[in-house]
Amino acid sequence: MIRFFESLGQSVIAILDYIGGLALLLWEALGYILAGGLRWSLAIYQMAFLGVNSIMIVLLTTTFAGMVISLQLAHVAVTYGVSNIVGGGVALAMARELGPMLTAVVVAGRAGSAITAEIGSMKVTEQIDALICMAVSPIKFLVCPRIVALVLMMPLLTLFSDMAGLVGGAFVADASAGIPQEVFYDSVRRMTELDDVVKGLGKSMIYGMQIALVSCQQGLQSGRGAAGVGQATTGSVVISMIIIFTTNYFLSAWLYPIN
Secondary structure (H helix, E strand, O other), X not given: OHHHHHHHHHHHHHHHHHHHHHHXXXXXXXXXXXXXXXXXXXXXXXXXXXXXXXXXXXXXXHHHHHHHHHHHHHHHHHHOOOHHHHHHHHXXXXXXXXXXXXXXXXXXXXXXXXXXHHHHHHHHOOHHHHHHHOOOOHHHXXXXXXXXXXXXXXXXXXXXXXXXXXXXXXXXXXXXXXOOHHHHHHHHHHHOOHHHHHHHHHHHHHHHHHHHHHHHHHHHOOOOHHHHHHHHHHHHHHHHHHHHHHHHHHXXXXXXXXX
């Protein structure tokens, strides 16, 4: 029993220590960004690498997500004679939850792992030590551009995700349940408000910041050798997904309260 509580206490301390490290990393990065130390050329390159290059896989994932939701809603709606709410249901699900969350999961898997692998490789090859020797802060040079890039690109990717989910949902509703696309999109206009979309985009910005922080932190703390970089990369994806799903619940409970 004593060993169980010791193990539990050590786990809690490790989690709190990791969260504290993320908070300190964010604080230092914000200090450089607000002081005008951001190199926009690096940030724009990272926006292209992390954001633009992720568009196709994001669209593919969220299109099929919208199709699945529409497939399930359409059959239930037709059974109960409420087929005129299918479009609104798909739109609300994509704008509020699936658009931001699925986009964040895909970006964490693709872009987050790339960030960790790149920074971890730089640490292994002592490039980060070389930056410090040249009086260049690794936080300013490596972390800040990636945070800004993901925070700015995540809302755009999420917006594309929402639209892809609607297009896929409209196609499936028409093909599987005979719901005309005019009825589908009319339901979207009636049931969805701009506030739903804006809040979803706001959630995506938070996810982008979390992915960047976790990925950079894992890269900076990666062990020596290829095995250390691999473990750090795997850890960055797993931790990012856990944080995304956990944060999503609290954000949804706050932004969309039950009246």
